[in-house]
Amino acid sequence: MNPYEVLGVSPQATPEEVKAAYRALARKYNPQGLVGEALTGFAAEKMEQINEAYDAIIFSASQNGGQNWKGSASWFERAQNLVTAGRYSEAEVVLDSVDSASRTAEWYYLKGCVCEGKGWYDDASRAYQNACRMDPSNREFQRASQDLHERTHQYSPYRKGSSAGGDSCSSCDICTGLMCADCMCECCGGDLISCC
Amino acid sequence: MFGYIRLYKPEMTYKDYARYHSLYCGMCQALKRVGGPLARWTLQYDFVFLGALRMLRAGEEFKACNCRCPLNPFKKVNICVSQTQLEASACASLLLAHYQLKDDAEDCGSLKKRLRACLLLPITAGIKRRVAKHGTLKGSEEKIRQALERLHAAEQAGETSLDVAASPFAELVQWVASEGMPPHEAADRLAYHVGRWIYIADAWEDLQEDTQNGAYNPLKGDPQARQRAEFSLNASLMEINRAVAELPESPLQPIFENLALQGLPRMQKFLLEGGHPSHIIKRKDRIHESL
Known part of the structure; x- marks a missing residue:
């Protein structure tokens, strides 16, 4: 070939x-x-x-x-190519070979991508935060960090409307509430909803 | 480190719940067959989950019989009789229980725990010999020992990364769910992230106690411990949900769906609000109030 x-x-x-x-x-x-x-x-x-x-x-x-x-x-290009291709373990080898003194914001960003690819989300989040701290003007780093948090938050039990949250208010709840309020008002001689 | 895997019953169909319960009973029998009658007391839902995952992966047909439970002979229950995969999971469960007790007996801060471990060790050692004779899940002893050594090494190094600290345990769970099975990427990812989720949930739950006792905890000393734990737990939930969607069609699939969408998120919420996993049963009414 x-x-x-x-x-x-x-x-x-x-x-x-x-x-x-x-x-x-x-x-x-x-x-x-x-x-x-x-x-x-x-x-x-x-x-x-x-x-x-x-x-x-x-x-x-x-x-x-x-x-x-x-x-x-440069290690940056090689690692970036490997990350784009989804070859995370090879990219990690390239990144780890960079000595700690010359680790730039880009290094932390790529490290975050590799960790995310491996499913190591805590490390990924920390690496993105480091990248943002070292280069606060770079929008890409900030977006990566925000994206990661937003994506995982979709699965949080505290998310609005989560079926596991147990504190959501459906339209049925509103109707039931109105009916109860109407019954109570009628008991006291008043009326909340005049048609029933 | 166990007891966190619970399904949320109110959202299950009766059929799925009956199936899950028969797996639980089947697991109890598998434990007896692998480790002798005393092994039944180590029965846990976590390993029922691993056994079910192995069954689904191996494509083992689910069969149950309506027979009498030896511990409650007056009542007939459904017991799962397809037990090859459940036995493999039982084997891992028993070995892990033994090594954890051994760990507790050697270096546990609490005197009560240490005493309990010393008393129970001779029994679990006997069970361990039986497991070795039974011969399912080859190489499990070595794997478990390695994983515990790596956990120890992370403790000694004072590791603060949740991922590095959790990976030996998560990889062990993945190994138990995949040993001797055809490769399946989604099932591997599911098992890994369930293991990671359990480790982080356990770390969060023990945080206060460990801080008081001066014991190791990857979240210790971090002012943002709650946010970090929550973020990492959510991330694992995300991976678990994605992996469950890719599992092959099976009668057991709804069990995993319930776990990913209901069981684990509810347990997570409960733990983050300061609850203890064993209380989730006692607080049935509170948990079910959303019905």
Whole structure:
């Protein structure tokens, strides 16, 4: 299989073009968020092909020595590509190899994405908060943090209208309340709802 | 760390409840078969859940008989007779009970707990030998010991991340639910997050006691402990709900739906308001007032 065909780029493509094509395909075929076994199976297979093609192109480039951009690519780009492709454990290895002195707001943001992908939500929330603290002007970090809290809050038993909350007031409750109030008023000689 | 998994009965159809109850009775029998008659006293709903998850995953057909319970011979009850998966869960339950008691006997702050553990240990050691002879759930002893060691290591290191602290236990629950089964991503995620939810719920519930005793707790010393616990519990509820929606069709599926939509959220609310899990039964009327 020709890796260039899989990614849909020409063999003369620049590293940026290859990366852009890979990112677009990874986003398209990310098995997460798809429903149905047939669909996820197909997406996972496609994803595997895309990853293989990408690795093959990068490997041959670094072997030829002409465009050795695998080594020169920053940890940020590598980790970001892996996160986009949903390869969280590999992204984590890349992130953990960064020494603690050079951990920037972006590092914490990507760490948060990796933790979220793994289902480690407490760590994800703390990493996003760190990212926001280090770079308060970045909207993306703030949105990631807010999104995470909003999404989980949908499942909270304290959410309005939650069936497990037990303190919601339905239209039936309102009608029953009015009927009771009317009966009581009539007992005392008055009337609340004149037609009944 | 158990007793948090409860279904919410008022929202169940009678059929589903009868099925769940027969699983409970089946679990009691499985415990007896794996660990001898005394093993019945360790019966817990949490492991009924794990057994049910294994059954659903293995596609084992649910069969029940209407027979007499040896502990209450005057009453006929429905007992689940398809027990291969329930026995595997029973095995994990008994081993875990033994190692927890051993842990308590070695280094527990409370004298009462330590004394109780010392008295019960010879019995559970006997049960453990029987479990080993029975031979279901291979490698479980090793796995449980490893998980407890990792929990200890996190305690020693004073770990403050809820995820790092919870992962040994959550992974153990996932292992018990998946050992010897065909791979199923949603069922794995469900088991992992139920384990994570239990650990965090337990950490929150013990927070006050641990702060007084100076014992380890991942939430200790955090002024925002409640928000953090609540957020993490909600996150696990989210994963549990998503995973339950992806479970294969089965007569047992409504049980998991009830747990995800009603049982766990209600228990969570109850715990966050300062309740103790064992009181949820006693406070039946309060809990059911929304009916």
